[in-house]
Every structure is written in structure tokens, then in C-alpha cells.
Amino acid sequence: MQDRLSLVVFSGTVDKLYPVAIMASGAVALGKDVEIFVTFYGLEAFRKGQPQKNMKMDANYPEIGPMMMKVMMAKKMPSWYDMLRQAKEMGNIKVHACATTYDLMDMKKEDLDPIVDDVIGVTEFLSRASEGGITLFL
Amino acid sequence: MAASTSQRIILDARGSFCPGPLMELIRGIRQAKVGEELEVWSGDQGSKKDIPFWIQKAGHQLLGVVEEQGYARFIVKKLK
Numbered sequence: 001m002q003d004r005l006s007l008v009v010f011s012g013t014v015d016k017l018y019p020v021a022i023m024a025s026g027a028v029a030l031g032k033d034v035e036i037f038v039t040f041y042g043l044e045a046f047r048k049g050q051p052q053k054n055m056k057m058d059a060n061y062p063e064i065g066p067m068m069m070k071v072m073m074a075k076k077m078p079s080w081y082d083m084l085r086q087a088k089e090m091g092n093i094k095v096h097a098c099a100t101t102y103d104l105m106d107m108k109k110e111d112l113d114p115i116v117d118d119v120i121g122v123t124e125f126l127s128r129a130s131e132g133g134i135t136l137f138l
Numbered sequence: 139m140a141a142s143t144s145q146r147i148i149l150d151a152r153g154s155f156c157p158g159p160l161m162e163l164i165r166g167i168r169q170a171k172v173g174e175e176l177e178v179w180s181g182d183q184g185s186k187k188d189i190p191f192w193i194q195k196a197g198h199q200l201l202g203v204v205e206e207q208g209y210a211r212f213i214v215k216k217l218k
Contacts, residue, residue: 025157029164029192077155090164 004033004133006125012041013056014080015065016138021083023136028091032133037125038116039098042138043105046097046113051081085115096120149178152209156184160192163214167198170216175201181209 005027009020024034038046045054057065087093097112097119109119129135149166151159159180166176178189186203189212193200201213 022157025161029157029160029188030195075155076153078158083158086161090161 003031004035004129004131006035006129006133006135007037008125008135008137009036009038009042009045010040011058011138012043012045012054013058014054014069015057015061017045017054017080018083020138021080021087024084024093025087028087028093031091034087034091034093035125035128036093036095037098037120037129038095039101043097043101043107046095046116047107048111048113051079051113051115081115088115094118096125098122098125145175146213147174147176149176152179152181154180154182156182157188158182159185160188163189163192163212164196167196167214167216172216172218174216176214176216178212178214179206179209180212185212186210 005023007020007023009017011017020036024036027034044050055069057069059065084093088095095116097107097116099119099121101107102119147166147170149159149162151162154162159178159182163176163178166178170176178185180189190200190203193212193214198217199215201215204211204213
């Protein structure tokens with residue numbers, strides 16, 4: 001069985017993008033390959049310029065979300081994007097854009113943040129994910 | 139944030155959150171030579187389990203954990 005962590009990133013809020021970066025880092029620490037499939041709001045979060053300006057938190061938690069964002073900034077927590085970028089430098093992480101969302105939104109390669117490696121369809125992602133390990137949906 | 143003392147490489151990861159200190163250690167170990175000793179400083183609670191676990195899994199040697207005020211020093215020897 002392949003030692004692999006596969007993540008489907010559907011959400012585009014910062015609170016969900018942190019676990020993406022943290023779990024990808026942990027997987028790299030354990031020597032696992034990481035496959036990240038960004039789709040729908042997740043793909044929007046990887047649009048060029050978005051990682052630097054996206055401050056959205058899940059709207060379901062208006063009483064804690066903004067407070068947690070303030071705490072993270074006060075404690076100088078690195079951004080999810082910087083964490084993911086550093087983990088990608090240290091290990092084998094691939095970020096795939098979902099072809100369906102990409103086509104639906106009439107996106108071009110230059111619309112995507114450089115951390116995105118390629119645009120693939122669901123079949124290719126599932127075939128990579130099914131080679132083994134852990135698969136999570138965020 | 140690496141500073142070299144006479145024999146040990148010090149990685150000060152205080153103020154960094156899980157898995158930051160472990161990532162600093164992995165980066166440091168990659169750059170170190172076999173037989174060299176490193177110290178990673180962490181105030182993060184996750185490090186207490188994560189760092190010794192990783193050292194064992196990666197096949198290095200944990201020489202000791204020294205508790206200081208508000209942080210711990212993990213002393214590691216690179217074995218391979």
C-alpha cells in the first residue's frame with residue numbers, strides 16, 4: 001500500500017484551509033506523499049492573489065470565528081498558505097485543480113496561484129487516491 | 139532560526155505552533171551531518187509527543203528532553 005494522504009478541499013474558508021496545511025505538513029514529516037484536490041470554493045481559495053487576501057471564516061460560527069482569527073494574528077501564527085508552501089518545499093505534495101470547477105469558472109492557468117501543479121479530472125484524482133493511504137474531505 | 143554553538147545546532151522554534159517545531163527539526167536534520175547533535179526548543183504541547191515519535195520513526199536518537207520555564211529542549215543526534 002502506498003504511503004499517501006489525499007485531501008479533497010471543497011471549502012475555501014481559512015478555518016478549513018489550516019487543517020489542510022497542518023495535515024499536509026504532518027504527512028510530509030512522516031514521509032507520506034500528499035495529493036490535494038481543490039474544488040469549488042476550495043479552488044477559489046487557490047486563485048491568484050486569494051491566499052494573501054482571503055480572511056473568510058465559516059459563517060456557521062460568527063461567535064467564535066472572528067475571535068479565533070484575532071487570536072491567530074495576535075500569536076503570529078503563520079498563514080495556512082505559508083505553512084503549505086513550506087511543507088511543499090520539504091516533501092512530495094501535489095496540488096491539483098479540479099477540472100470541472102476550472103472549466104465552469106472559465107479559468108486559465110495564469111488565474112491560479114503558482115502552488116497549484118496542474119488541472120486534473122475527478123477520475124485521475126480518485127485513481128491516485130485509491131492507490132492507498134488516507135483520504136479526507138474538507 | 140538556526141544558530142550554531144561549538145558542538146550543537148540550536149533550533150529555536152519557541153512561539154511556533156504544531157507542527158512547526160517538528161518541521162524545523164526535520165529541516166535542521168536534513169542539513170546536519172551524521173553524528174551531529176541538534177537541539178530544538180519548543181513551547182508547543184504537541185511537540186512533547188510528536189518530536190520523540192518522529193525521532194524514533196526516522197531512526198535518530200533522542201538524547202534527552204530538558205524542561206525549561208515555558209518550553210522544552212529536545213536533544214537529538216543524527217544517526218543516518
